[in-house]
Amino acid sequence: MTSTEFPMFSRRRLLASMAGAAVAGSALVSAVPSAVAATDDDLAAEAARGLLLTIDNNTGEFANRSVHLYIVGSKGDRQVRVTRRGALAPVKLSDNRANGFTDYAIPLAARGRTTLRLPFMSGRIYVALGHKLKFKAVGGGDGRAALQHPAGWVESDPNYPVLHDFVEFTHNAAGMFCNTTMVDMFSVPMMIRLNGAKDHNTGRLRDGGRARVFRALRNHPEFSRLVVGDRRVIAPSHGLDTGRFPKNYFDPYIDRVWDTYRDKRLLVRTDAGTFTGRVRDHRLTFDGPASVSFAKPSTRDVLFCDGALAAPNDGLTGPVAAVLGAGFNRSTLVSHRKQPTVRAAAFYDTAVTNHYARAIHAATTNGKAYGFAFDDVADWASYIQDTAPRHMHLTLTPF
CATH class of the missing domain: 3.30.920.50 (Beta-1,3-glucanase, C-terminal domain)
Incomplete structure (x- = not known):
């Protein structure tokens, strides 16, 4: 790829299939209509031929029983999620429980690695440490069920107290296209790896990298309020909208x-x-x-x-x-x-620069990160793709 060529599925293109809107302090992700609607039979078939996905918990601080996984997104014109048994299921309003939220958590294996199948879909793989996330199924603008996603930068969001993060992906007939993203916030250190036509990996932090990011921004006057304890650092874009970052900084x-x-x-x-x-x-x-x-x-x-x-x-x-x-x-x-x-x-x-993105790039072993939406310019984003993928690995790396 040349320095000015944009990836087939950059974060911006991936999110083109996920139209975000703020609803009750959370991110509502609405499916984009397609020419062919996905039926329940289609969803079952997709799960059967999915890409092998292995999750490794190397945090060193959280046991497998304290790690909760969520795979949610869109397939065609439907919002979908991967079930505990690895099936692809549509999001339904009836999935909301008595507390008003769904429980789409996929538990990790009692010990060691956890292996699933990742079907054709675009979406996010969330990890929550210590506590579960609260996703709410709501009626979308197109009349179909949609999900309110966590908004870790909004104090009123029910998931604000929960330590969590996510990676983004598009998996389709053309291949697997995925990234570790810090465009919204930085919290849980994770790396991704793809085995396929080649062996690719990205997202790994240097030893002590997470602490370095927190320390660098905590010590910077304009960026210090973006640091939320030891839980996360909010991106300055969201910080600006929530009063944590100067509106005239740049x-x-x-x-x-x-x-x-x-x-x-x-x-x-x-x-x-x-x-x-x-x-x-x-x-x-x-x-x-x-x-x-x-x-x-x-x-x-x-x-x-x-x-x-x-x-x-x-x-x-x-x-x-x-x-x-x-x-x-x-x-x-x-x-x-x-x-x-x-x-x-x-x-x-x-x-005057984006010191948030600067700190995150400095913390990664290959210098690549997704610190802002156009960070893929000149190929500096933590993004990988493979047109013949066989196996995807998501590793929660040491804090």
Whole structure:
């Protein structure tokens, strides 16, 4: 893969099949309609030919009986989950128990490794340590049942006290595409491995890496409130929305970028060609394979890689927006007029930068992490894929 080529199923494309909306403080994930509806027979067939999935609990702090696994997501036009017996089942409102929540937890084996089958679906594998998560089945906008997912960055969410985290995946006829993500928060150290046409792995932390992340951010004035005890670090994007992070944090750097490119040209190389941009009439406007233009973003736009930096899947504006989003978060746009910057040594080299992403990347053994939505630019995300997968491993690594 070239430095500017985006993966077939980056986190952004994976989440295109999971439309998020805030409901009662939780993330509601709604299935996207498809041409063919998935029947119950289809779901049973998918489970039978699923990908081998092995879970290893190497936390050193939690016994297998204290680890609860959840595999939830979408299949076609339906919200689905994997049952304790490894079957694929639709989400149903009747799954809610007397307490108002489902119990979709898959227990680990009493000791040693746990092996399941992962069917064709897009979704998340959640792990909860010590206590179970509370997923609520609700009526979706399309009339079908949907799930409210945990929102660990919202204090009113019933899962806020629970130590938990997740990985994301799309498994289909084209292969397996998965990532460890810290775009929303960082909590449980995990790594993933794929055996298939090749052997791939990502997500492993350096010894003491989790503690280093917590310590680095706890000691940084603007980022310190993102640290929630020893439970998790909330991403600055969500921190901004919940009052834990300054709403104008990136504004001085954004101003510098706009000032710099009033008199200079910014070059952005994509698979569609090279775009040349300058600030004209308060907008950063590019010429090249097409004319694309961006309003001056806010700090929130930078952190969420959205708003003025939204990236449509059009092959033109989208790739330029992704490169700009990465350049802002990594603070390389002023120092490097040719983008994307591909050398990690040049990233985060200013006082105003995404120190959250910086700390997480520094903690991983291969330097790769998903610290913000466009972190896959120049192939620095903790993302792996295989078009002929045989076996997936999820390992909970030492704290």
